[in-house]
Structures are given as C-alpha cells and as structure tokens.
Amino acid sequence: MKRIHRPIRTIGLFGFGAFGRLIAPHLGRHFELLVHDPCLPRGEDRVEGCRFGTLAEAAACxxxxxxxxxxxxxxxxxRIAPHLRPGxxxxxxxxxxxxxxxxxxxGLPAHVEVLGTHPLFGPQSAAGGLRNRKITLCPVRCPSARRVAAFLRCAFGxxxxxxxxxxxxxxxxxxxxLTHLIAKVLVRMEPLPKRLTTASFDHLMRAVDMVRNDAAGVFDAIEKENPFAAGVRQRFLTLVEETRLQVERRG
Incomplete structure (x- = not known):
C-alpha cells in the first residue's frame, strides 16, 4: 500500500492528566490542539488555551x-481506529x-503511521521548560520519524x-x-530527617520528590508492564540482601 504523508497541522491529545497538561501549552504554540478526556471532572474541560472535543473529532486530527x-x-x-485519517x-x-x-x-489501521515515544521528563523535572530534556522515539511503522525528531530538536530543544x-x-x-522502586520505599519510611542531612541525601530526596506524585498507573506500568523489570528488581533485591549479610557478619 502506498503511504500518504499528511502534513501535521492539528493534533488530537487523548488524556489530560499531569503529563497531558504539561505538554498541551507547548504543542499549542505550533499546532491546533484538540483534547479529549472523558474522565475529566466537570468544569476542568474549560482550560484556557485548550479546545476540547469528542473522541471522533480528536481521532480525525x-x-x-x-x-x-x-x-x-x-x-x-x-475506539479511535475507525476515525483515523489515512496518513x-x-x-x-x-x-x-x-x-x-x-x-x-x-490494532491500528495500516494507513496510519505508528510511533512509540517516551518523554524522559515529567511535570517536576520539566517545570523550567523542555530545553535539553530527553525523549526517546521508537518507530513502529513511521517513515516520518526523522522529521518528527528534527522538529522536536528545533522547536523544543x-x-x-x-x-x-x-x-x-x-x-x-x-x-x-530502580528509581521508582527506591522512591516508593523511601516514601513509606517517612518522616525522614530534614535538618542534619548531607548533600548526597538531599540529591536522593530530590529524586524521590520528582516521582512521589506520579499516578499509581505510572508505577504499575514501569514495574509490571516492562518485561525486563522483574529481572532487574530481583537482581537489586538479591544484592541488597547480600550486602545486609555482609554488614551483619562484619558486626
């Protein structure tokens, strides 16, 4: 099938949680943005600078x-597959x-391009802007991947x-x-010292603060949906146990 290249003028954003709210104003400076999130509480679908629409309208962008x-x-x-436009x-x-x-x-029709992305930042780490933040692109079937990468570099740094x-x-x-696993444990250990702290401890707690307010679904995805997470987690816990035994033997 000959693929159609469609210039991007409109973007349909599905999901207006913490991350959706973070990227919406950045995208809105370059494209006509249409947001769809049926889970928004009443009244929150009236955000300045954002236009909200139906599932079909957002999927047709x-x-x-x-x-x-x-x-x-x-x-x-x-649900969105029937509404997606060729290209x-x-x-x-x-x-x-x-x-x-x-x-x-x-699940998506062959006439659309598919691109996996993972912005390696969130509301906390990107509070000062997107410049020099990292993003990963994982093309699935995406001839436009290079153009997308170039745009992300030029428009957002x-x-x-x-x-x-x-x-x-x-x-x-x-x-x-590991980051989210350690953060989850440290949050459960609170209250932790805040006065007589070292620089290394302060750095550790800043890392915890970056992820402590993430939605529960983020932690579940990282720890449960990643097929390699269990092995890494087990190796880490094994080494923790070995270290504990070494410390106790020395005592």
Missing amino acids: DAVILAVPVSEFGRLIH ALVADVGSVKMVPARLMEE LKVYVTSAEEHDREAAVVQG
Whole structure:
C-alpha cells in the first residue's frame, strides 16, 4: 500500500492528566490542539488555551497522541481506529514501549503511521521548560520519524534518541524501575530527617520528590508492564540482601 504523508497541522491529545497538561501549552504554540478526556471532572474541560472535543473529532486530527495509562490502550485503540485519517501519525507517550507498540501495530489501521515515544521528563523535572530534556522515539511503522525528531530538536530543544522498543525497555527497567522502586520505599519510611542531612541525601530526596506524585498507573506500568523489570528488581533485591549479610557478619 502506498503511504500518504499528511502534513501535521492539528493534533488530537487523548488524556489530560499531569503529563497531558504539561505538554498541551507547548504543542499549542505550533499546532491546533484538540483534547479529549472523558474522565475529566466537570468544569476542568474549560482550560484556557485548550479546545476540547469528542473522541471522533480528536481521532480525525493529522496527528494523535495517546497520553493514557497502558491499561486503557487496547480499548482506546479499538475506539479511535475507525476515525483515523489515512496518513495520520499516532504516537503514545508511555513509560514502557514494547506493549504499546504491539497494541498499536496490531490494532491500528495500516494507513496510519505508528510511533512509540517516551518523554524522559515529567511535570517536576520539566517545570523550567523542555530545553535539553530527553525523549526517546521508537518507530513502529513511521517513515516520518526523522522529521518528527528534527522538529522536536528545533522547536523544543529536546535531546532525541531513536531506538527500538525492546532496547528502550531493557534500559528503562534499570533507569526507571530502580528509581521508582527506591522512591516508593523511601516514601513509606517517612518522616525522614530534614535538618542534619548531607548533600548526597538531599540529591536522593530530590529524586524521590520528582516521582512521589506520579499516578499509581505510572508505577504499575514501569514495574509490571516492562518485561525486563522483574529481572532487574530481583537482581537489586538479591544484592541488597547480600550486602545486609555482609554488614551483619562484619558486626
């Protein structure tokens, strides 16, 4: 099938949680943005600078961004598929890539481009802007991937890394899997000292603060939907136990 290249003038954003709200004003400076999120509380669908629309309207845009939990992917893909226009670009922004890539490749029509993305930042880390933040692109079937990467670099100053979904998940299992696991434990240990602290402890707590308010679905996706997370987690816990035994033997 000959693919149609559709210039991107409109973007349909599915999901208006913390991350959707973060990227909406940035995207709105370059495109006509249409947001769809049926889970928004009444009154919150009137945000300055954002236009809200129906599922069909958002899905008919030149590009569609899925900013929803992985657990909702299958159902959402099934619902938007009939409304997608030939040549449209569909991208997700999830913390894991293999599962969304498979669901999009299997569930979306062949006449659309499919791109997995993982912005390696969030509301806390990008509070001062997007410049020099990192984003990963995992093309599934996306001839426009290079153009997307160039736009992200030029328009937002992002550092763009192109890789496969599998390679992404292998690295993210360590980078995010351990970060969120340690943060979850430290939050449960609170209250922690705030006065007589070292610089290293302060850095550690700043890292905790960056993820402490993430939605529960983010932690579940990172730890449960990444096929490599369990192995990394087990290795970490094994080494913690070995270290504990070494310390106790020395005592």
